[in-house]
Amino acid sequence: MNIPAELKYVDTHEWVRMEGDIAVVGITDFAQDQLGDVTFVELPAVGDMVEENKEMGSVESVKAASDLFSPVSGEVIEVNPMLENQPEILNSAPYTDGWMIKVKISAQPSILISADEYKNVISA
């Protein structure tokens, strides 16, 4: 399972890459593997406010559906336009092309964990 060391994680299987006060958010390799072939992604819109540990959307595969939880609080400033028509990139490139949203954070994140800690979460 690919768990890049440079990223931060939450135990609901989202990852975060901080770029200044901008958080780039996606789902982990483990999450996409558990879901199977992703068929649909529902994300917040640009301008929406998301809140740490609160629902922000959902991911569907043929036989499963999973809610997405925001790892940070703030305003959505960009949404990955590719996911609407090519949800399969979540399976092929969850950490790169498959990023979901960019959030201008309004508070310091408080629930993020390291790659090592996340490794423990998924092996539990």
Place this chain on the structure above:
Amino acid sequence: MKTVFAKSKPGRKGVMPAVPKTSAAKMLPETLLRKKRPALPEMSELDVIRHFTGLSKLNYGVDGNFYPLGSCTMKYNPRMNESAAALPGFTAAHPLLAQLPEGEALVQGSLEAIWETERLLCELNGMSAFTMQPMAGAQGELTGALLIAAYHKAKGNKKTKVIVPDAAHGTNPATAALAGYEVVNIKSKDGIVDPEALEAVLDDDVAALMMTCPNTLGLFERHLPKLVEKLRSVDALLYYDGANLNAIMGRMRVGDVGFDVVHLNLHKTMSTPHGGGGPGSGPVGVSERLVPFLPGPRVIKKADGKFGLEYNLPQSIGQVTPFYGHFGVYIKALAYMLRLGGKGLGKASDYAVLNANYIRKRLEGHIDIPYPQICMHEFVASAVTTEAQGVKALDIAKALLDKGYHAPTIYFPLIVKECLMFEPTETESKETLDLFCDDLIAILKEAEKNPDALHAAPVNLPVRRLDETKAAREMVLKDDV
């Protein structure tokens, strides 16, 4: 096979129901009319008969195939039921006839049929009253949840939560949510509801516990009396999902053991056909304290022996169906209950349980059976050992299809890995069960020697495995010819 739209030929006629002299354009202003005729198929009557006869041959059904689909009670659907439901006196009756002044006299037979069906269901289940209104099991559940809400409202109880065990049917939590409740899940212990787990989440906010018995693992809920006692302590009600009634007729009545609300699936236990997914019928039975809240109008038998409709129901939740539910479905259940009688219904359950145990025993040692004790009318097996060789429950299911059997229910309940759930029903003979077990055991042996053969299954059906991911991504949901 080509669709009816691909087969359509412009100008071809099937059945003309009438020959009007006036066109719509002469009767209504143009602004109220559609611009062009709807693109419906244009076929001859024989085209239609050929097409649908052809389609029917692509299906498995109980009439042609053993169908041990767990939780679905695919028993034989007696043809007598169909004759009963097709009686013109029943099919031609307009539902509003009964609601016209003196109209009740015109539909005494239909009203009697409803009254009689309710009466038989009450006695069979030990409930005080039944409503035939709910149109299927899930609507019965919603009706039950609304009755529970009405009960608490009338008592001034502030209730916000409904407890659902992890083995429950998916409709249970969906229903509770639809009825405005917060859903609280509890974990099972040894496959059944754990009184301690219930205790841990039980408080004054709990409106009800929804459960089924035997549960979806085919196990009897031994702790029922304890659960009832705990629920009563906070004035919470106990809801029975009747999906598994076929296990207990004559052996237990849910009303006697403390259930307050029960919905039944007549298309399961009472032998009405499933029709490829419906229509069902989901009558709801209640204990005495919930009777005032039942939907109306209610069918009554008057002092003079005549049947009528009662509208004066001040505490009723209202109406969940426009009239009296799926009359044309439950008339079949009535025929079945009258034919079998009390003894016959009891015998049906006895043999449903015998058949399930017989298969369970014959499969022992060939597939993992996580709960090896005596089961009720169904049991679960787990394909964990074959999965190690790359053969999943899905592959076994598809291999069974190739041998002419419908597959068991797979991947439900969610709490058993690689789950296969078998429910043979009482109407299958010993030789059918023996052949089935022989074939399944052969498949399990094949899984060890030649797993790839199972990955390829089915090969004998009209289509091979279908690409469900493509279907979900491309969403071709209608024929654009």
Place this chain on the structure above:
Amino acid sequence: MPFVPHSDEETREMLSTVGVKSLDDLFEYIPKDMRPKQFALPEGMTELGTLQRLQGMAGANSTVEMSFLGAGFYDHFIPAAVDAMVSRGEFLTAYTPYQPEAAQGTLQAIFEYQTAICNLMEMDVANASVYDGGSAIFESCMMAVRATRRERIVIDAAVNPLYRRMLHTLTDNLKLDIVEINCDAGLPVKEQIIAAIDDSTAAVVLQNPTFFGNVCDYNDVFAAAKAKGALSILSVNPVLQAVLKTPREMGADIAVADGQSIGQPLNFGGPYLGVMACTKELVRQIPGRIVGRTTDLEGKTGYVLTLQAREQHIRRAKATSNICSNQALCALRALIHLCLLGPDGLAAAAERGMELARYAAEKLSGLPQVTMLNAAPFGNEFALRLPGNAAQTVSKLLGKGILPGALPGKWYPGMDSILLVACTEKNSEEQIDALAAALGDALGGKI
């Protein structure tokens, strides 16, 4: 009797395989104090005896040969081929098509049904049906509530009162604000409906033809709803839809109907089917089963249940609905009915009902003191104002073997003198002449 094939010998063998002595032993898990307190069900009967008993009940219903009763549920002609096809065991005794390779017949039929409904309504997506027209309205309102995240529903009182009652009952424990707009002489008051649509409105619900039979165009109301961000739900009559302006042409987002009048006998109230179709924007909000076309691993076309992640068996408490069945066999009846009639046959059924309704309206409103409730255009049904109580008139005519129509006064205060008269292709000019004569006699005090 219980269709149990086991001989005594086989029962013994099977019990011995299971390792128990008797059937009773299989139930030892049920404690003694949980056994039935009583079980006083009747003795079983033979097949002949059972059928005779039920024939007795069916025979206790009286057939009214001359009926003009509709009110949303119509006695249309159903071709013989419909019954012949749906009684095939492969359709009748199959389960929900969860194993698609063994259910292509059911799946393709549903796909064709979805297409027929989309074409009838000019909508993008139809589901495989819900229980009935009322549950279709309820589910549509829930769709709108989810899609808009709003909780106010504006519904016109000319929507079938039984469906409105269902909507109130089914949403009673939810925090919805359902606003009903009264009609005027049976007609929707568009200005008031538009005024009631505000920024918190999830949907506006209208019916065409209305409960009183009037044919309307709701373009303006639906445009107003759109401007406020609310969805438009239109309930229609599927037979008349062969000729009437479509939900799409009016700008509706969701079209619903009771499919009773396409191939379903009246059956004292059911089973019918709830028809639901919507625009593609709402595809993930529509509840119930949906069939999609795909290919198998050899590239051959096939059909599967799709978008199942919306449904209760996956989403559980977060599903779009708790609905689990559809009216598959009723949808199959509707599809076969539509295939047999085709576009021209369906239009003929609509036009024949409409022309008879016009003949009846002219005859009946020509009787002394009888007037039309309103002067607006109508389809195959219209409302008359009688002098005095309409219920008494219905009673008198029933005594003559004529059922002149429905009584809206049951649901609409102040409408005790109104009679709602419906015609289908099963009626005739001769019947209407007889109705007019009998009504004239009744009102003139002759019967």
